[in-house]
Amino acid sequence: MYTFICRLFHSLHRWPKTVVGISLILTLISFYYAQNLEIRFSLADVLPEKFQSVQELERVKEKFGGLGKLTLVVSSESATENKAAVNQLVHLLRSHPDINILDYKRETDFFEKNKLLYIRLEDLQEIEKRIEAGFWAARKNHNPLLVDLLDEEEEQELKEDDVFLKDLEEKYASDLRSYLGSEDEKALIMHIFPRFDVSDVEKCRAFFSDIQTAIRQLTNWNKVNILFTGEVMESIQNEGRLLSEIMSSGWLSFFIILTILVLFFFRVPTGSLLIILPLIMGILWTMALTYLFIGYLSMITLSLGIILLGLGLDAALHLLARYSEERRKNLSAKIAFETIILETGPAVTTGALTSAAAFFAITITDFKGFSEFGLIAGMGMLCTLIAILLVFPCILILVEPLKLVTVFGPRIYNHTQFSRKPYRSRKLHFLVLILVTIILCFRGVQYDFEYNFDKLGFPNTNAIADSIVQSTGDAISSPTVVLCPNQSEARRVAQHIKEYKLKDTLSPTIHSVMTLSDLLPERQKEKMNVITKLNHMITPKIINSAGERLKGDLQKLKDALDITPVNISDLPESFRKKFTGKNRLPGNFTFIFPSVDLNDGLNCMAFAEDTRVINPDSTTTYYTSGIAVIYADLLTIMIPDILKALMLAMLTVFILVLFHTRSCRGTLVIIFPIIISIIWTMGFMKHINMKISYFNLVVLPSMIGIGIDNSVHLYHRYLEEGIGSLHFVLKRTGRLICITSATSAAGFFGLAFSSHRGLYAMGITAILGISLTLLASLLFVPLILSHFDEKKHTES
DSSP states (O other), X not given: OHHHHHHHHHHHTTOHXXXXXXXXXXXXXXXXXXXXXXEOOOGGGXXXXXXXXXXXXXHHHHHHSOSOOEEEEEEOSOHHHHHHHHHHHHHHHTTOTTEEXXXXXXXXXXXXXXXXXXXXXXXXXXXXXXXXXXXXXXHHHHOTTSOOOSOHHHHHHOOGGGGOOHHHHHHHHGGGOSBSBOTTSSEEEEEEEESSOTTOHHHHHHHHHHHHHHHHTOTTTTTSEEEEESXXXXXXXXXXXXXXXXXXXXXXXXXXXXXXXXXXXXXXXXXXXHTHHHHHHHHHHHHHHHHHHTOEEOTTTXXXXXXXXXXXXXXXXXXXXXXXXXXXXXXXXXXXXXHIIIIIXXXXXXXXXXXXXXXXXXXXXXXXXXXHHHHHHHXXXXXXXXXXXXXXXXXXXXXXXXXXXXXXXXXXXXXXXXXXXXXXXXXXXXXXXXXXXXXXXXXXXXXXXXXXXXXXXXXXXXXXXXXXXXXXXXXXXXXXEEEESSHHHHHHHHHHHHHHXXXXXXXXXXXXXXXXXXXXXXXXXXXXXXXXXXXXXXXXXXXHHSOHHHHHHHHHHHHHTOOOOOOGGGSOHHHHHHHHOOTTSOOEEEEEEESSOTTBHHHHHHHHHHHSEEEEETTEEEEEESHHHHHHHHHHHHHHHHHHHHHHHHHHHHHHHHHHHOOHHHHHHHHHHHHHHHHHHHHHHHHTTOOBOTTGGGHHHHHHHHHHHHHHHHHHHHHHXXXXXXXHHIIIIIHHHHHHHHHHHHHHHGGGGOSSHHHHHHHHXXXXXXXXXXXXXXHHHHHHHHHHHHHHHHHO
């Protein structure tokens, strides 16, 4: 099959202008489609749509508008300046079409009006007790003949100063502050909830730009310090910078690869530059197919361009090196083209198709990050194969008459190419390598997963703002959300969660649960009874008969008694909107707040386990959604899918290699170094404390592809040259796979200097893995082949 494909491509080389012309047209069309590729950074986009958490998240987004917020911290030494800045910002932003909710005040007027219903029943009863005590003191002062029923000790305690309500007022004073923020109001908080999904980086950037424009319009903007935090900033700083880091790393890698090409292929300088053209074609074709089949790139697939550049370059380098070698044998360009296609072509085709099949094999995994990566990488390998085997030779054919691909260097004579050199210490060397591998396995290979999400992103640049927000009592961790059909069901769900929280004493993860009803005062009926008593007790006559200091408190208290029970419809609109979302859609939210740090994936999984499915009764089931549940689902399916993907990839590779070689011996030569290199890589990752993550996981299938390419080319060249050629094969092809591995590693070199810790882990793992893959190929393939070579030589 592989030879047939090469012969088919070779037959098409008779029309080089047509092939190159069609390829350029396809490339221009692909460039148009590639520009329309959307880049998504939401973790929900790498989970299957069938997952309940993903479906619930979409329902919540539709109901609320957009999950996440932009938080502003306005601080200065002047509380007055802070308030002025916040009020002016509210005035400037209130009519912004992308703002759903502006949360900056505590609705002080509402709480001030109903403060007696919001204080604890015990404190309200304490007021009643003090008022009664105050009446005795007042009566005694105005009627000395009144018989005091209290004993002498109690009477000493009933001084007029003791009946003031100052201590209770101070107890609730912080709750009656007008603005969100610190008690001294030197740091005020404003939460801005947008209407769009905060995973849309472009919208976040435009929105943040509008906020900055509004800030510059403040009359006192230079007198206050404004810090930013929240999910909008995380989207801009992390995901937005992620693309920038990948692009910067890509350009750095491109120049390093170009330097390697020029230095190594100095005998074919123009050819080393012409390689880039078909590679760019293959990558653009891949991006266009990605747009047609998927429509976007995720954080997992965003780095595929770098991977395809390295893998595709391997094939092109083998063709160019063989072309240079054949031309230095004083062969014509036509014969050199036939050689590189019919001799080197099958090896290139085998490596590319096997790598593509390995990538396609992981598309059946549930984790969309892997399945989409496999699909795009598989299509990329096919596109690259076509570009290298079909387009690249046509380009060489077209420029050959122009003398642009002149091959320099001394002539090579076939009869001096190689002489047989037996590998006398192969058994000892093989045993040593196997022993090293066993020791590495016993000391431990890396199987720990990186559960700390803080170690997979950029360093937190909003730490100061986060600490200020946290110090004011605002929650940093996002709650999970339950969308219930009505408020009655929301209360029932909340009650079920509260009961579960009381029972869960071994591994508690729930801090609190809140519905719109929880914003109503507790025990209103009992409180209204006390309020009614107080209203009857505090008459104008009693107020007038009290002392001057007590009179003011009693009058304020009397004014506060003129209230009625609070219903949901009485709550401020800003409160109700957070729990009801868009009024045109039915439903009410129930928020479940965690008591654990959700930056730890294990905590996420535990919290999601406690809140994922809620059954208030045997017939009703509700599902929660939110960042914690999405993270938990991601980790839950990712870890099993790692093993599934690798097993499927290796099985596919084994079958295709066996089909190509039609020999168990040949399959062993090609597959064995790959298995060893994976073991070595995981072992070294353990020793440098580099854990597995969803970033460096994509390196493992790439390692398989690069390892297959190395082993196939060594094995195929050995078969071509025959018995006794092993030393020559290592000299020619061995040196070449060192260069191809160097260019592949260079594709990840820029990532190793990234400030994004996930990309850094990918870069380090890739460089380590590619280096060990090369080492395994150069050590084990000659060892195994030397055994068969010696056996064949003895037989002959």
